[in-house]
Amino acid sequence: MSESLFGEDVIVRTIARLVAPFIQLFGLYVLMHGHVSPGGGFQAGVIIASSFILLALALGLPESKERFKKTIRLPMESSGPLIFALIGVTCILAGGYYLQYGIAFLFPPAVVSAILISAVEIGIGITVLAMIVTIFYAMAGD
Amino acid sequence: MVNFGFLLGHYNYWAVVVLFLIGLYAMIVKKNLIKKFMGLNIMDTSIFLFYISMGDVEGGVSPIIAHGGGSDVIYVNPLPSVLILTAIVVAISTTALALSLIIKIYEEYGTLDSDRLVELM
């Protein structure tokens, strides 16, 4: 699937190009509000990945890959588990158990816990985003 | 005499049972590997529906603690949502892996019919 599914259709190409940034913005909103409203890392990762899939369907696979290069995807895929594990180890170093976020460090435990939970969500979102896009590119062929 | 109260009070379980049986039928009877896998996904969906509907509470709202929310607010059960979030991700992962295996099988043997594959192997 090297060509676009819709050929050179001006309406589809223009609308996809215009809508994709807003989908990504909505994904970032879902990611950053995961602790006060429905959402979180998994949902946000899939939403942002869907914008790249939309671009691949409307503009063709090479143009979608141009916007999300392999050199960026490769570190993103593995950084999520790394961020998660590092935060867990940080909790040990701060005197808690592995992944016990409620540690008192500069702020009260509840505030630290909320910050660390947001950081973990961001790590999950990065991995899910990169992995879904990579799986789509691998299955879509060259 | 049919007990309609019982049937109506458990209608979510009937939907789950029907979905589960549709998925199982597709997995057993269909010869195409992709159709078999779609059957597995339908069975997955029935299990998700089973868990989520079991956590419903009558008159409950979504489990988000409003600022200073009182104790009289009824929340639905958050635990099934959490478990199913995990299950959905695992289902996506198995789907991706199985579909790529199916792509490789088709490249190698040129067919997806399970009977033909048994003969060819």
Next chain:
Amino acid sequence: MKIIPSIFILFIGVMLAAAVAGMPEFGDPNSPANTHIVPYYRENSLEETGVTEIVTSIVVSYRGYDTFGEVTVIFTAGTGVIALLGRK
């Protein structure tokens, strides 16, 4: 329509229907699933995790190991897809 698979499916269906008879009603607040540990989360999750959404607090904090395994699962699945199809 295959005969033997249909009989098997019907048999499974009858067993599942018999199991439904022992389940709590839809929306029952006193069912075992709604009374075991969930009241604890409802009371304490805001103080213990500082997160107003109970689902997120359970996903990332109470069941953090579970979620860590989940991230590993999707990472492994992606690795498997790349190993099978090649990185394009």
